[in-house]
Amino acid sequence: MQTLKRSMAAMVALLALSLTAVARAELPDFTQLVEKASPAVVNISTTQKVPDQVASGQMPDLEGLPPMFRDFIERSMPRGQGGQRPPRGAQREAQSLGSGFIISDDGYVLTNNHVVADADEIVVRLSDRSEHKAKLIGADARSDVALLKIDAKGLPTLKFGDSDKLKVGEWVLAIGSPFGFDHSVTAGIVSAKGRSLPNENYVPFIQTDVAINPGNSGGPLLNLQGEVVGINSQIFTRSGGFMGLSFAIPIDVAMNVADQLKKGGKVSRGWLGVVIQEVSKDLAESLGLDKPAGALVAQLVQDGPAAKGGLQVGDVILSLNGQAINESADLPHLVGGMKPGDKASLDVFRDGSRKTLNMSIGSLPDEEDEVAAMEGQGAERSSNSLGLTVSDLSADQRKTLDIKGGVVIKDVQDGPAAMIGLRPGDVITHLNNRQVDSAKAFSDIAKALPKGKSVSMRVLRQGRASFITFKLGD
Incomplete structure (x- = not known):
């Protein structure tokens, strides 16, 4: 009987060891990946001349601001150096830190635009602690990508993966310099793909739960094969630190931008010349759609590509060149x-039926030109102080609401x-009395x-009708 108990105990112990081994085998081992990838990851520091009141550390009043997407490197609040405040009107040097990675052995480095924006000097520090002054080849604010060049040869590089092949739930890893701690490694999974962020219309972000903090910006997001699949760019936060929502620019998008910057110093994008909005359940029902899907055309730029191609206000674009618009x-x-x-082939829902429209894609204008193209057509993009896009009311809307003027959001x-809860569809009749x-x-x-x-x-x-009040920060 005693022998049987010993045998049973031994079997249980063996089973426990086997289960532990299986569990360990299911978890990825990042050690070799990190050893191979780390040498190509760099620290980026910038120096910028700023007014003394900024460099001395004065911070704007952030109390009351809603949760929002923030840049890792707080570009409007660089850290000052030295102790005493200089005379009024003087300038001081302020520094910021970020990350990047080497994409070619002759010294091309990829990072975020916001890491190097407005910098007077950019210094790239390699894994061997050597420092090199970098030249800004080009930067693109819309995608938040910047391309740098340092004078060096035979540098370690990273391999590129295919961000389109990423799967939700897949393990990924980030290497960067959060808060200046060089070559810090964090890991997690892909939480979602194709995310759209406020004011970031042209990047289908990769969402992860990888721990990202200020200083990680511009660093690589790697898959288990050690391939770069994204550039860590933004986080969603209430505290200013990591809260489990991180966003990376897909490497396919970033390299397309980098190639254009390398060749011509600027980026050209396709453009239709439309203002669109989401199709809600109620809108879908009123339009006769089976389900909420597509992009509802709220406005057309006069003589823009879409207007010339026959697109009309009220059309719902369901697909583009066979790719569904969900x-x-x-x-x-x-x-x-x-x-x-x-050439673009659009599958459009109009007046209860589907039809196909063919048109040529235009060139996306600068932001200022894009706004100007809307002026005189009843649309305005407001200043960033409010964060609203509005348009004139139609004659029918004015008649229905029994008002002479106003704008619709x-x-x-x-x-x-x-922050004050305004929504698309609200009508503003008075502002600041x-x-x-x-x-x-x-x-x-x-x-x-x-x-x-x-x-x-x-x-x-x-x-x-109701009156609401708010304050703009200083």
């Missing part, structure tokens, strides 16, 4: 990845407007709003 955010990703002059981005007669008038009033003082706004929602 959410409205899918359309800018696809169009932006095309080249000016490319088309899009709400991060900012005061989102002034009547709003048009989108142009709204934009003019918004640009002149006082900071740090209460501002009133009269809003109509579903026929009911």
